[in-house]
Amino acid sequence: xxxxxxxxxxxxxxxxxxxxxxxxxxxxxxxxxxxxxxxxxxxxxxxxxxxxxxxxxxxxxxxxxxxxxxxxxxxxxxxxxxxxxxxxxxxxxxxxxxxx
Numbered sequence: 001x002x003x004x005x006x007x008x009x010x011x012x013x014x015x016x017x018x019x020x021x022x023x024x025x026x027x028x029x030x031x032x033x034x035x036x037x038x039x040x041x042x043x044x045x046x047x048x049x050x051x052x053x054x055x056x057x058x059x060x061x062x063x064x065x066x067x068x069x070x071x072x073x074x075x076x077x078x079x080x081x082x083x084x085x086x087x088x089x090x091x092x093x094x095x096x097x098x099x100x
Contacts, residue, residue, distance in 0.1 A: 027079040030072045061087045
């Protein structure tokens, strides 16, 4: 999966051009974006983190290996910042207990 196809986004999302390479950034409210990723690509959230105190980063992955990274602002607007195929989760490595 690359960026969501224009036919889907025309009906549901607004698009803005940004970045030095003219990458098309696609945005929608977080709930709608999550619904579209689930319905079209069968992607579910597998990871989340904060950027400073005003943005949320989410990673969505499907069993088929497609993935999408969203950035959500405090107003609920989510934008696709990266997406691709062939996602492969790494095994968890046991952490050593800290010594005191």
